[in-house]
Amino acid sequence: MQTNDSDHLAEPGAPQAAPLIVHLIHQLGVGGMENGLINLINHMPPERYRHVIVCLKNDAPFQHRLKRAGVEVICVNKREGKDWGHYLRLFQVLKRLHPDLIHTRNLASLEGQLLAAAAGVRLRIHGEHGRDLSDLQGQNPRYKLLRKVLRPLIGHFIAVSKDLEQWLIGTIGARPARVTHIGNGVDSLQFHPRLGPPAAVGPPGFLCEDAFVIGSVGRMAPIKDHQALIQAFRLLLEEEAEGYSRLRLMIIGDGPCREPCLDLLAQAGMASLAWLPGARDDVPQLLRAMDVFVLPSLSEGSSNAILEAMATGLPVVATAVGGNLDLVQPSWTGTLVPPGAPEPLADAIADYFRIPGLAQRHGGRARRLVLSDYSLLAMADAYLAVYDALSAPPVPRSR
Incomplete structure (x- = not known):
């Protein structure tokens, strides 16, 4: 479903639309981070926030797992290497959507924080879900500099592990009050122990009786x-x-x-x-x-x-x-x-x-x-608490 700027303007007297969150990721391919994003959207109360997934690259095999209606998936078609044009396309998407909050994930989408600030997106969150093979310890000087330069633009960080939480604070310099550790959740109804002997898997003869x-x-x-x-x-x-x-x-x-x-x-x-x-x-x-x-x-x-x-x-x-x-x-x-x-x-x-x-x-x-x-509802509640805290109007100081 295509979203237009006019969709965010409520008629006088009409109920105000739920705040819009843009989730910016590299691509919606097969992976743990992408699986976690789909689980989050599927298990958040639909009346609290609306969601749009913006992908830098055009690969979305996980899109079919979205159970919530009305979630738009947009791709800005970033080419391999340094594609300067994708910055303009991403900026135009953010201006059109005019989201209340942007949530970027991992290094690949981090530069979107700068474009979101330029596009007038007031609330900005960045999540760290793991490191690349080229930077296992998170000590690459160029990547560290980029994270430190963009750090003041980020209102809150989310780390999926205690290791990443400590790294954001100790290495990147994020304020502890602005970092929340939220682990992933799992569907314990879909994933459950087997009852009886295992099902036949693999080619014929692969499993023997006591394999x-x-x-x-x-x-x-x-x-x-x-x-x-x-x-x-x-x-x-x-x-x-x-x-x-x-x-x-x-x-x-x-x-x-x-x-x-x-x-x-x-x-x-x-x-x-x-x-x-x-x-x-x-x-x-x-x-x-x-x-x-x-x-x-x-x-x-x-x-x-x-x-x-x-x-x-x-x-x-x-x-x-x-x-x-x-x-x-x-x-x-x-x-x-x-x-x-x-x-x-x-x-x-x-x-x-x-x-x-x-x-x-x-x-x-x-x-x-x-x-x-590690339930999915506990994970969704933890993200919801971060979104709500960032979206809450500031409390006026007492005179």
């Missing part, structure tokens, strides 16, 4: 380091007596590293023991076929994939980076290992394979933790 399935879900990009998981899988096959007969590997997702991972499996003679089908729409069902969930990322914000696995009742083996430390409780709901280290990763997975009942105990606790602390 132990090591699984991972996520974008297959270098920062996710799925090659380390494949190396750990090879170590397990070599070390475990029943490795070749029972161990199976399932990696769900697509991206530039999928083909190299398939080549690595073929070269090691493990192709028949692994299934890498690419992106899928039946992730909840596939998670219920796993016995342990593994996230070998080199950097992470607040992982939706970990939360979905926990909601499914799976123990989680993850690298001790970023928001993973907030989600995984070692020796209680899962195990944390160093990044880029296949040997400790293999050892952690082996514990769940060798020790009877350990996966069920850790997975059950993980499910209970999700139910108590």
Whole structure:
């Protein structure tokens, strides 16, 4: 639905329209940040705020997951490299929409804060959801300078992990009162433990009767380091007596590293023991076929994939980076290992394979933790509180 400036002008005596929020992102592709944005819009009270998603690039496979009617998705068609024209197009979109609030996310959309200020958008929020492979510690001098220069334009920051919250305050110089940590939420009704034997997945004959399935879900990009998981899988096959007969590997997702991972499996003679089908729409069902969930990322914000696995009742083996430390409780709901280290990763997975009942105990606790602390409604309420606080009229000083 196309929005015109006139849509924001109420007739005399007519109810005033709800405030409009523009969510500016790089693209609405498959990813944790994008999934979190869709979940947020779907679970916010529709009468409180209206929403428009503005994408810098034209890629929106997640658009079909929007359940709320009337949410416009606009693309300014940024070309690869430095496209000066997209700044003008974005400015024109913001002037036309005349939103009450803009919410940018991550470095790719940060420059939109300057254009929003120039377009007269009074309320401005920026969210940090994770770092890129080229700047794992957030110390790139050029990017730090950009964030510090634009910091005064931002009314409030949202960090999805405690690590990012501390970095915004300590490195970027944001005032603590202007930074809020809001973790992601998960749909615990859609993602739930399996009842009975696992569903048949993979090619015919992939799963044997007593298969132990090591699984991972996520974008297959270098920062996710799925090659380390494949190396750990090879170590397990070599070390475990029943490795070749029972161990199976399932990696769900697509991206530039999928083909190299398939080549690595073929070269090691493990192709028949692994299934890498690419992106899928039946992730909840596939998670219920796993016995342990593994996230070998080199950097992470607040992982939706970990939360979905926990909601499914799976123990989680993850690298001790970023928001993973907030989600995984070692020796209680899962195990944390160093990044880029296949040997400790293999050892952690082996514990769940060798020790009877350990996966069920850790997975059950993980499910209970999700139910108590990581609901979608709690996440939406936390964002709503930030939006409301920023939108509230200033309290006049007493004389």
